[in-house]
Amino acid sequence: MRSHREIEEAAAAWLARRDREEWSSAAEATLRAWLSESVAHRVAFIRLEAAWAESGRLKGLPAAGYGAELCVAAQRANSSATPPAQTSVRSSRVGRLPLIAIAASIIIALIVGALFVTAHPAASYRTAIGSIKEVPMKDGSTITLNTDTDIRVAISVTERRVDLDKGEAFFEVAKDLNRPFVVHIGDERVIAVGTKFSVRREADHVRVVVTEGRVRVERAEAHHAAALVSKGSVALAGAAGVLVQDEALLEVEERLSWRQGFVVFHETRLSDAVAELNRYNRRQIVIDDPAVGSMRVGGRFRSDNAAGFVRLLAEALPIRVVSDESGIVLHHQ
Amino acid sequence: MSMASALDAWFSREILIYEDALERYIARSWPHREDIVDFRQEVYMRVYEAAAQERPRAPKSFLFATARNLMADQIRRSRVVSIEARADLESLNVLVDEMSPEHCASAQEDLRTIAWVFEQLPPRCREVVWLRRVENLSQREVAAQLGICEAGVEKQIAKAMRRFADAFFGERGMQLDNIRTTGRKERKAEFKVVRWR
Structure with a gap:
């Protein structure tokens, strides 16, 4: 059998030919004959035809000038022989603050009401690298596990307890004033009542993103200091304390786009972007040259499509990609 | 609409939209990346042929089941397949729901x-x-x-x-916009710090 590549080439040639004005009934007959020759021909043809029909919607792009703009922008992308200028590092970025760069096990609690009960037998859930899992709880709450995550859940009449042993999870907590929802990170206890938030466990800090309601971040044994984190805020908790930053709700939602299988970057250092993407893929991307690591990228990418990501990079940036079985290496061109 | 074009429309509406998920599904268990596209087309052919007889009631499940069966055949037939692929085959049954956070693109x-x-x-x-x-x-x-x-x-x-x-x-929805040099509006750093003690 001919490879799909050849068939696709033939199908595209047919479609392009039919797109011309002088399409005779004889040509139509030949095309029909080609299509009925093999289902392989037909499915390749349908696929291209459907995508091409979609391209007609380019007309719907806002403003007549958009095309020109796109052309200019894309040309810039294609011809960018130099890495984008180093824009100033945004020191406002929470993650860059030295306060956070403290090793040690992190201690946090999200508290809305306090009720601690001894551990219950727990159910465990885990996700492999690259997968996302939604776990409905019997209390009506839902937990969404991001890539490479381990949690244990125990729900009793007095408490709802989750241990986040590894990774990141998003919690949609059903309101229940009598049963606090407790997320434990490391040895600590974390509690909420009825909100939506995510908790991500990293090497030296914990990141809490709240999209609805309010939670309290607290160090378990130090009830005297706590940070309230409300909707639209991001909290980073390290050994020294908690940093709370307000963000536009849109940005907060973007941080949670992993739930749809995407990662979003804004002028992110390539080294950071690659580290983020590597969380989702067994096949790791390695940066060979610091100059590559400091290039900046933005965009919305499928978290599990590392190959597609580097292909886009190679098209837009002076990067040479070398892939083999063991991984993908990015060199400076 | 002729029979063939109704089927074709059904195919692009109900099957092609899962291409991304299907490729990932295949990639998980099929060690030879260079074959994925050919494999995908083979799956399409089988689905199309079956649908010409009778439209499956649950197109998505049918698509993934077809992929699974085809892969199982291939793995069994292959003499030099990795142990990994065999092990993964076991998990293929449960993967389907996990595979595509349903892409209802607006x-x-x-x-x-x-x-x-x-x-x-x-x-x-x-x-x-x-x-x-x-x-x-x-x-x-x-x-x-x-x-x-x-x-x-x-x-x-x-x-x-x-x-x-x-x-x-x-690769629905992937986009690279590093061409945007202005970035978002710079915001003043507005945050508060709560020290533990």
Whole structure:
């Protein structure tokens, strides 16, 4: 059998030919004959035809000038022989603050009401690298596990307890004033009542993103200091304390786009972007040259499509990609 | 609508939209990356042939079940398959639901995808597509305007079709906008610090 590549080439040639004005009934007959020759021909043809029909919607792009703009922008992308200028590092970025760069096990609690009960037998859930899992709880709450995550859940009449042993999870907590929802990170206890938030466990800090309601971040044994984190805020908790930053709700939602299988970057250092993407893929991307690591990228990418990501990079940036079985290496061109 | 075109419409509406998920599904258990596209097409063929007899009631499940069976066949037949692939086969049954966080792209998202694909086209190809699809010029008029031969226009269109299909079905929603140099508006750092003690 001919490879799909050849068939696709033939199908595209047919479609392009039919797109011309002088399409005779004889040509139509030949095309029909080609299509009925093999289902392989037909499915390749349908696929291209459907995508091409979609391209007609380019007309719907806002403003007549958009095309020109796109052309200019894309040309810039294609011809960018130099890495984008180093824009100033945004020191406002929470993650860059030295306060956070403290090793040690992190201690946090999200508290809305306090009720601690001894551990219950727990159910465990885990996700492999690259997968996302939604776990409905019997209390009506839902937990969404991001890539490479381990949690244990125990729900009793007095408490709802989750241990986040590894990774990141998003919690949609059903309101229940009598049963606090407790997320434990490391040895600590974390509690909420009825909100939506995510908790991500990293090497030296914990990141809490709240999209609805309010939670309290607290160090378990130090009830005297706590940070309230409300909707639209991001909290980073390290050994020294908690940093709370307000963000536009849109940005907060973007941080949670992993739930749809995407990662979003804004002028992110390539080294950071690659580290983020590597969380989702067994096949790791390695940066060979610091100059590559400091290039900046933005965009919305499928978290599990590392190959597609580097292909886009190679098209837009002076990067040479070398892939083999063991991984993908990015060199400076 | 003829029988064939009704089936074709069904196929692109119910099956092709899972291309991205299908490829990932195959990639998980099939060690030979270079075969994935051929494999995908083989799955399409089987689904299409079956649907010509009778439309499956649950197209998505049917698609993934077909992929699974085909893969199982291949793995069994293959003499040099890795142990990994065999082990993964066991897990294929449970993967389907996990596979595609259902992609219900809004019209707006689709449009962004299309715009993105368009941006990725090589310059000449992009010009041709713009004139043909947006300005609605005929291939001949496009050729005249760009000063190239008609065969050249046809070739560019064939190329664009393939790119559109890969991007639209395969990598829906991916976009690279590093070309934007201004970035978002810089905001003043507004945050508070709560020290533990």
